[in-house]
Amino acid sequence: MNKPVRQSDASSGTVKAISVADYIVERLAAEGIEHCFGVAGDYVFPICDAVDSSAKVKWIGCSNELNASYAADGYARIRGAAMLATTYGVGELSAINGVMGAKSERSLVFHVVGMPSYQNQRVRKIAHHTLGDGVFGNFVALSARAACCHAVINPENCVVEMERVIAEARRNNQPAYIAVPSDYALCPVASADVKPIVPRSNAAALQKAMAIIAERLNKAKSVVAFPAFTVSRLGLHKEARQAIEALGCPFVTTLMEKCMIDEGHPQFAGMYAGATSEPKTRQIVEGADVVLDLGGVNLNDITTAAYSGRLDLSRFITVGLDDVRIGDQVIANVRLADILSELAKLKPSSAPYRGKPAGLAPVDGKPSDKITMAALYPRYAAFLRAGDTVVLETGSSSLGVTPTILPDGVRVEAQVLWGSIGWATPAAFGVALADPSRRTILITGEGSHQLTANDIGAMGRFGANVIVFVLNNSGYLIERALEENPNWTYNDLAPWNYAELPKALGCADWFTARVTTLGELDDAMKSARAGKSGAYIEIMGGKMDMPPALAFAHGQLKAMYGDTP
Numbered sequence: 001m002n003k004p005v006r007q008s009d010a011s012s013g014t015v016k017a018i019s020v021a022d023y024i025v026e027r028l029a030a031e032g033i034e035h036c037f038g039v040a041g042d043y044v045f046p047i048c049d050a051v052d053s054s055a056k057v058k059w060i061g062c063s064n065e066l067n068a069s070y071a072a073d074g075y076a077r078i079r080g081a082a083m084l085a086t087t088y089g090v091g092e093l094s095a096i097n098g099v100m101g102a103k104s105e106r107s108l109v110f111h112v113v114g115m116p117s118y119q120n121q122r123v124r125k126i127a128h129h130t131l132g133d134g135v136f137g138n139f140v141a142l143s144a145r146a147a148c149c150h151a152v153i154n155p156e157n158c159v160v161e162m163e164r165v166i167a168e169a170r171r172n173n174q175p176a177y178i179a180v181p182s183d184y185a186l187c188p189v190a191s192a193d194v195k196p197i198v199p200r201s202n203a204a205a206l207q208k209a210m211a212i213i214a215e216r217l218n219k220a221k222s223v224v225a226f227p228a229f230t231v232s233r234l235g236l237h238k239e240a241r242q243a244i245e246a247l248g249c250p251f252v253t254t255l256m257e258k259c260m261i262d263e264g265h266p267q268f269a270g271m272y273a274g275a276t277s278e279p280k281t282r283q284i285v286e287g288a289d290v291v292l293d294l295g296g297v298n299l300n301d302i303t304t305a306a307y308s309g310r311l312d313l314s315r316f317i318t319v320g321l322d323d324v325r326i327g328d329q330v331i332a333n334v335r336l337a338d339i340l341s342e343l344a345k346l347k348p349s350s351a352p353y354r355g356k357p358a359g360l361a362p363v364d365g366k367p368s369d370k371i372t373m374a375a376l377y378p379r380y381a382a383f384l385r386a387g388d389t390v391v392l393e394t395g396s397s398s399l400g401v402t403p404t405i406l407p408d409g410v411r412v413e414a415q416v417l418w419g420s421i422g423w424a425t426p427a428a429f430g431v432a433l434a435d436p437s438r439r440t441i442l443i444t445g446e447g448s449h450q451l452t453a454n455d456i457g458a459m460g461r462f463g464a465n466v467i468v469f470v471l472n473n474s475g476y477l478i479e480r481a482l483e484e485n486p487n488w489t490y491n492d493l494a495p496w497n498y499a500e501l502p503k504a505l506g507c508a509d510w511f512t513a514r515v516t517t518l519g520e521l522d523d524a525m526k527s528a529r530a531g532k533s534g535a536y537i538e539i540m541g542g543k544m545d546m547p548p549a550l551a552f553a554h555g556q557l558k559a560m561y562g563d564t565p
């Protein structure tokens with residue numbers, strides 16, 4: 001693959017080397033990428049042309065680069081990697097929030113940016129999309145910080161640099177930034193004899209790590225497994241489940257790992273969220289002799305319900321993507337996938353844990369009742385089924401859905417740590433394109449949706465048949481709850497007619513509804529499920545009607561933000 005493929009030019013009968021731009025697209029296609037999200041621009045035309053003429057990668061134009069970066073993040077979570085193409089300065093800077101979010105949440109986005117030509121850079125021409133100072137490195141420095149590695153490509157370094165950044169991005173499962181001057185992009189790529197670098201464990205380090213882990217597990221009176229969101233990003237769901245089944249111990253998840261392993265699994269001991277956990281779950285985690293952290297769980301303010309848990313980190317065995325940490329001892333050069341497969345070979349020392357899987361919450365309320373949050377969340381659980389992928393937005397909805405037990409076979413994606421509102425709408429688009437065999441369900445608040453709703457149009461254009469639920473509760477409810485005073489005007493919004501957006505944005509065949517009663521909601525859910533095209537349901541909720549987890553946070557403001565000094 002790395003030997004530049006030769007293309008024959010039928011008209012002249014000659015054989016010429018593939019261009020840098022074509023090589024980059026081909027090489028990324030070999031990483032399993034079939035779509036490129038982006039916005040065109042002159043400096044990036046060679047990359048756009050290479051995508052448009054590629055038989056392997058399809059151009060997916062988004063309304064803006066921020067949306068494209070979120071869509072690429074969603075795609076990468078399902079496919080393992082995504083491609084994002086933006087133009088110099090103005091384009092790449094708009095994408096930075098989304099790329100940085102992918103870095104934070106460990107999602108592998110290849111961000112390819114077209115730069116002004118080498119010739120113009122060399123003579124410091126004053127060019128558009130610059131500060132007018134003849135300096136061309138300003139934005140490379142910024143975009144590179146949003147990635148875990150970067151390369152500025154020329155025809156000679158292209159083959160080697162692509163292997164380096166691909167390997168490094170895979171090692172960290174984080175974005176790579178690839179900048180290409182527009183004239184270099186059209187040059188023939190120089191061949192180089194390199195092979196893809198696949199990150200592997202060092203055999204001796206793996207053996208050492210496993211010996212220490214096995215000893216700790218054998219001595220422990222109680223073990224709990226904590227599979228982390230990184231397991232999902234690396235597509236290691238099955239391997240993590242097999243490891244946990246071999247160990248026989250209970251496992252818990254935080255809301256970042258919602259449904260990563262079925263919640264109906266007999267070893268599932270509930271969702272851990274500090275003091276808001278079920279008492280039994282809390283006891284299993286906080287009382288465990290060993291907490292086996294598989295992938296590096298992120299114990300932040302959201303996942304620990306305002307740091308309300310009592311976790312003793314000295315009892316943690318943390319298996320990272322590349323190392324294992326036990327107390328102060330670190331064993332480097334071991335890969336998570338290899339540890340999981342070694343753990344799957346262990347034998348449980350006692351009978352496996354068997355929890356009582358909690359059933360779905362009952363669906364209550366009369367058809368004529370107004371929609372309350374107490375009635376809404378069990379309805380989502382009843383609506384969802386195996387084969388659905390739910391994309392959850394930051395806001396009251398995510399705090400309502402995550403504590404609700406969902407059916408087996410449902411996958412959930414949320415941007416809990418980075419928490420940039422507007423993410424979920426384009427991310428759902430990327431998720432839907434990444435795996436059309438599953439149904440993608442977007443659950444968002446209307447305030448978040450206002451940031452990126454324009455790419456509902458792209459969903460329609462590219463046939464992504466997402467079912468969209470928009471909770472319209474007259475503003476930023478989560479923010480109202482996170483303050484003493486819920487009535488600050490900055491938490492109010494322009495009152496859009498959300499249910500009319502799909503039509504205005506070109507989704508002519510979508511089912512749309514605005515629902516105010518439970519009966520209307522139930523009917524709309526049935527119609528959305530029955531249809532093959534996309535669907536868009538605007539749910540009218542109460543201005544201060546919030547799920548219990550948010551009400552809890554409202555009482556914990558000092559713990560979350562610190563006291564007034």
Ligand SMILES: Cc1ncc(C[n+]2csc(CCOP(=O)(O)OP(=O)(O)O)c2C)c(N)n1
Nearest residue numbers: 395396420421445446447448475476477478
């Ligand atoms: C990019 C960005 N800007 C601002 C915020 C702060 N913020 C967090 S949640 C939120 C409001 C969400 O409101 P909505 O989507 O309507 O959900 P609700 O809580 O009302 O259900 C805001 C503004 C953020 N997280 N990200």
Ligand SMILES: [Mg+2]
Nearest residue numbers: 445446475477
């Ligand atoms: Mg709202």
